[in-house]
Amino acid sequence: MKLLDLVKIQLLAYNNHDLDGFCACFHPEVRLYETDELVSTGREALRERYAEMFAGGGFGASVSERLLTENHCVDLEHWWIQMPGEEKEEGTLLARYSLLDGLIESVQFLD
Numbered sequence: 001m002k003l004l005d006l007v008k009i010q011l012l013a014y015n016n017h018d019l020d021g022f023c024a025c026f027h028p029e030v031r032l033y034e035t036d037e038l039v040s041t042g043r044e045a046l047r048e049r050y051a052e053m054f055a056g057g058g059f060g061a062s063v064s065e066r067l068l069t070e071n072h073c074v075d076l077e078h079w080w081i082q083m084p085g086e087e088k089e090e091g092t093l094l095a096r097y098s099l100l101d102g103l104i105e106s107v108q109f110l111d
Contacts, residue, residue, distance in 0.1 A: 003099040007066075007073050010104065014061060019054040023047050027103040034109050058082040073097045 006025045013021035023043055032040035032049070040049050053059060059081040067074045075095045082088040094110040 001102045003071060003073050003097060003104070004068055006099070006104050007075065007097055011061060011063065014059075017054050017057050017059075019047065019050060022050065022054070025104050026107075027100050027105045030104060031106045032109075033106065035111075053081070053083075056083050058084070071099045 010022055010025035013019075013025070023046060026043050026046055028043050029041065030043055030046055031038055032046060040046055059079070061077050061079040063075045063077055065076040073096070075097075076092065077095045078090070078092050080088060080090045091111065096106075096108040096110065097104050098106040100106075
């Protein structure tokens with residue numbers, strides 16, 4: 001599958017709070033970075049990292065700009081989250097995605 005299709009599908013699954021659909025877009029050895037720090041490795045670790053948030057609902061994201069090459073995508077992403085009993089948080093970040101074997105192999109969040 002092409003990276004653009006995967007990025008669109010994972011964002012739709014994210015906004016629909018579909019953890020299975022979200023995780024299916026990622027390579028089994030996916031790496032997740034926050035700035036330059038590796039914070040998660042593997043699809044199961046990704047699932048564990050997002051499970052509580054997906055179960056609680058109350059979050060979403062939109063993309064206002066996207067840069068794309070064959071194997072890399074950078075999105076300007078606007079996100080929000082409001083967990084039960086907490087104030088709404090909002091922000092903007094860059095999300096960089098890389099492709100390997102037809103799946104998202106790495107994600108790097110830059111704020």
